Amino acid sequence: MEWWVSMPKIELHAHLNGSIRDSTLLELARVLGEKGIIVFSDVEHVIMKNDRSLGEVFKLFDLIHILTTDHKTVTRITKEVVEDFASENVVYIELRTTPKKNDSIGMSKRSYMEAVVEGLRAVTSVDVDFVPHNFSTQDSLNPIVMNDACDGTKRKKIYVRLLLSIDRRETTEAAMETVKLALELRDLGVVGIDLSGNPVVGEWNTFLPALTFAQEQGLYITLHCGEVPNRKEVLPMLDFLPQRIGHAIFFEEEEWRQLKTSKIPVEICLTSNIKTESISSIDIHHFVDLYNAKHPLVLCTDDAGVFSTSLSNEYNIASAAFGLGKREMFELAQNGIDFIFAGDEVKQDLVEIFDLAAKKLN
Numbered sequence: 001m002e003w004w005v006s007m008p009k010i011e012l013h014a015h016l017n018g019s020i021r022d023s024t025l026l027e028l029a030r031v032l033g034e035k036g037i038i039v040f041s042d043v044e045h046v047i048m049k050n051d052r053s054l055g056e057v058f059k060l061f062d063l064i065h066i067l068t069t070d071h072k073t074v075t076r077i078t079k080e081v082v083e084d085f086a087s088e089n090v091v092y093i094e095l096r097t098t099p100k101k102n103d104s105i106g107m108s109k110r111s112y113m114e115a116v117v118e119g120l121r122a123v124t125s126v127d128v129d130f131v132p133h134n135f136s137t138q139d140s141l142n143p144i145v146m147n148d149a150c151d152g153t154k155r156k157k158i159y160v161r162l163l164l165s166i167d168r169r170e171t172t173e174a175a176m177e178t179v180k181l182a183l184e185l186r187d188l189g190v191v192g193i194d195l196s197g198n199p200v201v202g203e204w205n206t207f208l209p210a211l212t213f214a215q216e217q218g219l220y221i222t223l224h225c226g227e228v229p230n231r232k233e234v235l236p237m238l239d240f241l242p243q244r245i246g247h248a249i250f251f252e253e254e255e256w257r258q259l260k261t262s263k264i265p266v267e268i269c270l271t272s273n274i275k276t277e278s279i280s281s282i283d284i285h286h287f288v289d290l291y292n293a294k295h296p297l298v299l300c301t302d303d304a305g306v307f308s309t310s311l312s313n314e315y316n317i318a319s320a321a322f323g324l325g326k327r328e329m330f331e332l333a334q335n336g337i338d339f340i341f342a343g344d345e346v347k348q349d350l351v352e353i354f355d356l357a358a359k360k361l362n
């Protein structure tokens with residue numbers, strides 16, 4: 001594992017509320033248990049359960065959201081999630097989250113996102129670069145300027161960019177509200193939109209107006225595509241030409257053909273696919289076919305907390321299951337630079353980070 005941890009990595013598919021430490025969830029559950037809002041022992045059992053069907057995963061998210069949806073907790077989990085990824089040498093992460101509204105505690109989608117950004121500012125273990133360089137001002141607190149620690153050694157740095165998720169339970173209007181918010185928050189590192197949520201809920205046409213608007217406004221788009229069989233959706237999603245798609249599991253022959261022709265990069269989440277039994281066994285995972293076809297791919301965690309994994313673990317699993325060596329895996333991670341939603345300056349810096357690491361690791 002040590003090598004996979006020490007290697008620089010890029011995470012492009014991580015849901016904030018799916019990436020929370022179990023210890024934090026249990027602590028939050030205990031507090032709500034003491035207040036009599038939940039029954040702790042019931043919830044503890046659900047949090048610690050290992051294998052879950054896809055349907056059970058979405059029930060768990062409803063529970064997690066009860067535990068986490070207040071401003072202070074959103075700030076805390078954001079800080080912890082970024083620190084956890086940074087501690088395993090993730091050098092660039094696009095963290096996605098669904099902006100939430102909860103009138104009873106005065107939470108709007110905007111204030112939810114402000115709490116997320118507060119979490120990025122609260123990270124102490126590593127320098128966080130989240131303000132796009134074209135938005136940062138000379139006197140802003142853009143942490144890139146604090147890159148040198150007091151003792152003269154370089155501090156570790158992680159780039160964080162944000163994607164706002166549209167939940168498939170949402171209406172066209174709610175989806176549009178999220179897109180407008182993303183546009184307003186571009187100067188705080190929001191670079192794109194994700195369509196996610198329970199794949200058996202909702203219809204593509206509901207989200208299309210908001211996604212089209214987002215695309216017209218220059219936001220990047222990634223779609224959960226083919227997580228369950230859905231012949232009505234996969235081709236229209238590919239026709240939409242998102243910048244990336246997630247999962248791509250249940251594709252028919254024609255859909256594979258179109259995906260490969262389009263060269264849309266695929267975010268691959270191995271542990272998630274296996275644990276939810278979307279794929280029965282790792283040796284028949286479509287990673288192999290796409291990798292052999294040199295299709296653009298990036299390994300991701302999906303929900304590191306919910307599926308008890310880490311990005312280093314995903315690299316370890318892929319290497320062992322598909323017989324790929326350290327050099328191939330390093331290249332796979334490095335290729336991710338091409339698919340990120342940040343600007344050329346960030347890409348150039350990542351190229352240098354990987355070049356330097358290649359020299360050190362060889």
Ligand code: 6MZ
Pocket residue numbers: 015016017018057061062096097098099165167168196197198199224227272276302303
């Ligand atoms: C589809 C998923 C997902 O947004 O509250 N989410 N959507 N497929 C998946 N595969 C397992 N895993 C997570 O993070 C949790 C939300 O992300 C989406 C779901 O909408 C879930 O409620 P946030 O931070």
